[in-house]
Amino acid sequence: MRFVVAVKQVPDTTLIRVDEHGSLIRQGIPAILDPYAEHALEAVLGLKKPGDTVTVVTMGPPQAEAVLRRCLEIGADEAYLLADAAFAGADVHATAKTLSVFVKRVVPDATLIICGKQAADGDTGEVPAELAQMLGISQFCYVTQLKRNGDGFLVTQDYGDEQRDCRVPAGSVLSVAEGDLNRRLPSIKRYLEATALPITVLNRVQLMLGAYSVGLKGSRTKIVESHAVRTVRTGKIFDGTDPVKAAAHLKEML
Amino acid sequence: MLHIRELEPDSPYLIDESKIRGHGVRLLVPDTEADVIAAVRDAADHGIPLTVSGMRTGVCAGCVPEGGDVLTTEKMTAVTGVGRDGRGWFLRIQPGITVRQLNDFIRKKGYAQVVDVTPNAAAALTAEMKTYFYPVDPTELNSSLGGNIATNASGPRTFKYGPTRDWVRRVRVVLSDGSTVDLTRGQVRAQNRTLNLPTSAGLRTVHLPTYTYNRQVKNTTGMLTEDGMDAVDLFIGSEGIFGVITEADVYLAEAHPLMSNILFFPGDRDAYAFAAEFRRCGISSEFLEFFDSGSLNLIRASRLDNPRFTEMPDLPDYAGSALFFDLPYGPHLTDDYAQLAPLIAAHSGSLDRSWCGHELRDRERFFAFRHAVPQSIFDYVARLKGASPGIHKMGTDMSVPLDRLDEMMDDYDEVLKRYGLEYVIFGHIGNGHPHVEIILKDLDELNRAKQAYTELAQRAIALGGSPSAEHGIGKLKTDYVRLMYGDAGVAEIRRAKSELDPQWILSPGNMVTR
Numbered sequence: 001m002r003f004v005v006a007v008k009q010v011p012d013t014t015l016i017r018v019d020e021h022g023s024l025i026r027q028g029i030p031a032i033l034d035p036y037a038e039h040a041l042e043a044v045l046g047l048k049k050p051g052d053t054v055t056v057v058t059m060g061p062p063q064a065e066a067v068l069r070r071c072l073e074i075g076a077d078e079a080y081l082l083a084d085a086a087f088a089g090a091d092v093h094a095t096a097k098t099l100s101v102f103v104k105r106v107v108p109d110a111t112l113i114i115c116g117k118q119a120a121d122g123d124t125g126e127v128p129a130e131l132a133q134m135l136g137i138s139q140f141c142y143v144t145q146l147k148r149n150g151d152g153f154l155v156t157q158d159y160g161d162e163q164r165d166c167r168v169p170a171g172s173v174l175s176v177a178e179g180d181l182n183r184r185l186p187s188i189k190r191y192l193e194a195t196a197l198p199i200t201v202l203n204r205v206q207l208m209l210g211a212y213s214v215g216l217k218g219s220r221t222k223i224v225e226s227h228a229v230r231t232v233r234t235g236k237i238f239d240g241t242d243p244v245k246a247a248a249h250l251k252e253m254l
Numbered sequence: 255m256l257h258i259r260e261l262e263p264d265s266p267y268l269i270d271e272s273k274i275r276g277h278g279v280r281l282l283v284p285d286t287e288a289d290v291i292a293a294v295r296d297a298a299d300h301g302i303p304l305t306v307s308g309m310r311t312g313v314c315a316g317c318v319p320e321g322g323d324v325l326t327t328e329k330m331t332a333v334t335g336v337g338r339d340g341r342g343w344f345l346r347i348q349p350g351i352t353v354r355q356l357n358d359f360i361r362k363k364g365y366a367q368v369v370d371v372t373p374n375a376a377a378a379l380t381a382e383m384k385t386y387f388y389p390v391d392p393t394e395l396n397s398s399l400g401g402n403i404a405t406n407a408s409g410p411r412t413f414k415y416g417p418t419r420d421w422v423r424r425v426r427v428v429l430s431d432g433s434t435v436d437l438t439r440g441q442v443r444a445q446n447r448t449l450n451l452p453t454s455a456g457l458r459t460v461h462l463p464t465y466t467y468n469r470q471v472k473n474t475t476g477m478l479t480e481d482g483m484d485a486v487d488l489f490i491g492s493e494g495i496f497g498v499i500t501e502a503d504v505y506l507a508e509a510h511p512l513m514s515n516i517l518f519f520p521g522d523r524d525a526y527a528f529a530a531e532f533r534r535c536g537i538s539s540e541f542l543e544f545f546d547s548g549s550l551n552l553i554r555a556s557r558l559d560n561p562r563f564t565e566m567p568d569l570p571d572y573a574g575s576a577l578f579f580d581l582p583y584g585p586h587l588t589d590d591y592a593q594l595a596p597l598i599a600a601h602s603g604s605l606d607r608s609w610c611g612h613e614l615r616d617r618e619r620f621f622a623f624r625h626a627v628p629q630s631i632f633d634y635v636a637r638l639k640g641a642s643p644g645i646h647k648m649g650t651d652m653s654v655p656l657d658r659l660d661e662m663m664d665d666y667d668e669v670l671k672r673y674g675l676e677y678v679i680f681g682h683i684g685n686g687h688p689h690v691e692i693i694l695k696d697l698d699e700l701n702r703a704k705q706a707y708t709e710l711a712q713r714a715i716a717l718g719g720s721p722s723a724e725h726g727i728g729k730l731k732t733d734y735v736r737l738m739y740g741d742a743g744v745a746e747i748r749r750a751k752s753e754l755d756p757q758w759i760l761s762p763g764n765m766v767t768r
């Protein structure tokens with residue numbers, strides 16, 4: 001089986017601060033493998049059997065190679081970096097377009113295409129669904145559990161208000177919502193093996209994509225303005241030491 | 255302003271991490287050096303003992319008063335200056351700032367508000383592209399720099415960076431008569447073993463002890479003494495008995511990206527035999543920490559029910575002992591691993607039986623592992639306490655030269671088994687200084703542990719080591735000063751104390767008794 005995991009390099013959002021104007025301060029913040037993408041990769045590595053191949057792909061600037069290297073360290077077998085100045089400024093549509101063309105041309109034999117449910121920086125969560133639509137295949141989003149089931153798979157999807165267990169045919173797109181916090185650490189042996197593995201870089205021309213299909217030119221979304229939202233909590237604190245009084249307060253409020 | 259409060263019997267200012275509770279009358283909280291001078295003069299005028307206290311993270315009761323007043327430096331937390339000399343960048347700090355606060359300050363580059371000690375230093379350091387940090391890591395990052403200097407604190411990173419002493423450029427100290435002395439390294443040196451301190455009230459002469467101070471191992475037993483010793487070193491590691499540090503300059507180190515590594519070995523001996531070779535092979539590591547099989551088993555037990563261990567990876571079944579070390583992350587890393595691989599294999603380890611990680615979030619998990627050991631010992635003692643309340647533990651702090659470490663490890667096994675005690679061993683093996691935590695189930699075991707401890711301290715000294723490598727002496731280990739230097743050595747420390755503090759008002763009871 002061949003598992004294709006689409007990953008993304010994001011700033012470590014746990015370290016991001018906001019300046020006095022409400023703008024994100026990205027300077028000095030390390031770029032990391034998106035935690036949701038890492039969950040996706042972990043889910044796949046948990047399924048992997050001898051003879052299977054785990055391919056990771058990301059669209060990003062040359063420095064995004066670092067997250068692919070990390071994927072290789074964790075256990076991926078091969079890595080592709082889709083890098084081209086023309087890819088810059090891609091929205092959900094242009095990103096899904098580029099990834100879909102990559103799948104069709106480079107890994108048409110993919111058994112599963114797995115993404116994180118969203119990226120920790122953009123937070124749209126729409127790329128997996130658009131990718132499935134462009135490839136004309138089924139999509140299963142918000143996956144929390146993934147198992148093998150003969151030639152196909154069994155997944156649990158978590159929609160917040162409902163959970164669904166589904167049989168998934170080979171050749172589907174999944175987005176993984178959560179993973180084990182207790183994720184694996186590579187061994188030194190694996191780290192050394194990963195440093196020796198090549199990362200294949202593909203540009204727009206190699207993918208045979210038109211200049212107006214990718215990046216800012218291929219995007220359907222135009223950001224007119226962005227601004228920070230400040231919320232003020234108007235919560236009140238009541239003394240709850242006397243349960244009778246506390247219950248009366250609650251009753252009054254409800 | 256000098257704030258004064260009464261000390262209640264349950265005051266946190268009467269206790270430190272040794273859990274020994276002292277007694278005292280007043281708590282004095284100075285904002286400035288002038289307040290410290292006023293407090294010391296008042297103590298001198300009335301003959302009241304004054305115990306100096308930092309963040310009370312010590313484990314030898316150094317800040318625990320045996321009467322009199324407590325002076326805490328906790329309000330004096332500013333970084334006041336920045337400068338550069340031939341060695342590099344330094345910051346001028348007040349004594350109450352913690353290691354964590356200092357490193358946060360450096361990370362945020364808050365230099366705009368501080369004074370230039372050397373011309374244009376603040377602007378130049380702000381513009382520097384390199385990253386800096388204060389490298390001494392006494393494990394407890396909430397410890398104060400004043401406390402670190404007064405105890406010559408060290409920790410895992412001493413393996414690469416040395417103890418606090420190596421990072422102090424200057425100290426400013428209030429002496430027992432309220433005079434001050436401002437010493438920069440290189441300015442005042444002892445003539446043989448005699449120091450003449452240029453204080454604000456004239457020259458003060460101190461005769462240094464004549465014993466040989468062991469600097470070949472990690473050592474905080476007794477006061478430093480050497481021919482031609484720098485006067486700055488008189489106050490570093492002096493446990494507050496000679497004066498109150500009110501300001502210091504500390505150097506910064508350049509930070510490098512690092513790869514954290516944990517190697518698993520089948521047994522304890524494999525790990526520390528490899529550790530000895532690792533130290534010799536010349537690869538630059540930040541530290542080298544050891545965990546014996548007992549430590550790993552306690553972690554396994556704690557993982558079952560302590561939520562703090564959630565993010566820690568499962569310990570593999572084959573892990574019988576472990577070594578934790580950081581290597582510089584860069585082009586040389588693969589060469590370093592290639593050099594280490596045969597050494598690891600020679601001691602029944604393998605590169606496959608390891609963890610590594612270089613991203614911050616991974617490295618944090620390694621440090622969580624490091625801290626899991628003391629936590630899991632705590633959990634274990636807590637579980638036992640359910641069965642027998644009053645149970646406790648006793649930690650050793652002995653260092654020996656690396657080429658004698660094997661013998662010391664054998665001694666730990668032999669002595670502790672002979673006394674029938676349960677123990678685990680972990681810590682700074684790279685400095686010949688693993689900690690042995692003896693788990694005590696009853697009073698009888700406590701008494702046996704004390705005997706075993708003294709026996710082990712004697713063996714450490716006989717092997718050319720120190721009975722107190724980094725925890726200091728405080729009020730709990732004064733016997734080991736005598737063990738190491740004899741009655742004559744103790745008398746010489748007393749003489750130095752009396753020369754600088756004739757009434758013995760400053761932190762009395764630390765290092766030597768009157």
